Amino acid sequence: MGRGRVPLDAKALCLGVLNQRSATGYEIKKHCEEGPFGQFFVAGFGSIYPALGALERAGLVSVELQPQERRPDRKVYSLTPRGRLALIDALGELPGGDRIRSEFLFILYFGDLLSARQIDALIEARLAALIARYEEFRGCDEQMLAPGEKFVKGYGEAVIKAQIDYLEANRHVLIGEALRAGDSGPAAPTSHRASS
């Protein structure tokens, strides 16, 4: 009956957060959303609540019910000893490679079909988003963070910075080539929607 095998998913996310402090499902989601790490550790209520239920049935977390008036009772979850072991097990597994799903890169990769103006707007928006995230990272108080968290913060910062630098240095190259190729027009310059 060796502790349930825990893959690195919503369940592991809950275990990780609960290892830092006991919390409700709502608070776990909040914790993931706020701060710069919201981009790394994503999970909606639809995955967190079922995950907590499963963890409880597996004996990896315990619940304390805090009745509230005019509001659903708070269910404060805590890591059990077995839960801590399961987390250590999960963290001990060799990590798989990162999975990146970037619609931005997808679009550019197949972007022969787009006009230079579309590409430019795309990159402009992307840069704005990256810079906003970068500021968010920088503004995050390091004093509050555990060593691992600080490390990850620096990691994210470095990766975002690299993207900003690359985009600023190379956007004009891409736009230039799109203009040259696009004069003959790869496709109507973005106007269709009529349909059958």
Added chain:
Amino acid sequence: MGRGRVPLDAKALCLGVLNQRSATGYEIKKHCEEGPFGQFFVAGFGSIYPALGALERAGLVSVELQPQERRPDRKVYSLTPRGRLALIDALGELPGGDRIRSEFLFILYFGDLLSARQIDALIEARLAALIARYEEFRGCDEQMLAPGEKFVKGYGEAVIKAQIDYLEANRHVLIGEALRAGDSGPAAPTSHRASS
């Protein structure tokens, strides 16, 4: 009613590849796997074949059957005009933010529970993998690539480089802190596995 709405998923991936050249499902998968872009555009047969079937039913691709002996017939798919429009539509959508699922960062983020040695091994393995990928990117002949592909290649290269640099510059900081904190031991130094 207007051509089937195409989200940026396995179907769009097929459309994108088929826009470059006609191909079988097998070849599409091959194309995604080989070269440095295999990391960006992942799809198994289990998603490609159904996607192609759906695209065909929607009239976005056409099929030419090439009978073969002692082997399933090749089904060579080509983009139809409507398929090209659907692709343009899909590419025209504003991209969502990147989704990153990094088990590596997850482990480090919650890594208080790991020993310094485990963390060191983790980073060592990661560095090796990153360097291997970096070489793969560098070794890729740019002459062969369309402008968008070149751009994405450079993008990936820059991001990988940033990760390598960050890890090499900061791994010792993290290990040092883990050693200092870990002497009192956050948990048994990795030995369990018994149990039925």
Added chain:
DNA sequence: GCTTCCATGTAATAGGTTACATGATTTG
């Protein structure tokens, strides 16, 4: 008055991963 915050959850849906099923041919 509208939105956001608090606080829980279920159900439907969509999507991908893995395993299965088949089988000759080439390469190590």
Added chain:
DNA sequence: CAAATCATGTAACCTATTACATGGAAGC
């Protein structure tokens, strides 16, 4: 002799996203 390449596909499974359902309190 085993493994990888070519070549297709289906089915079960697992997970996440989304929408739905409920509802008071506080801030703008």
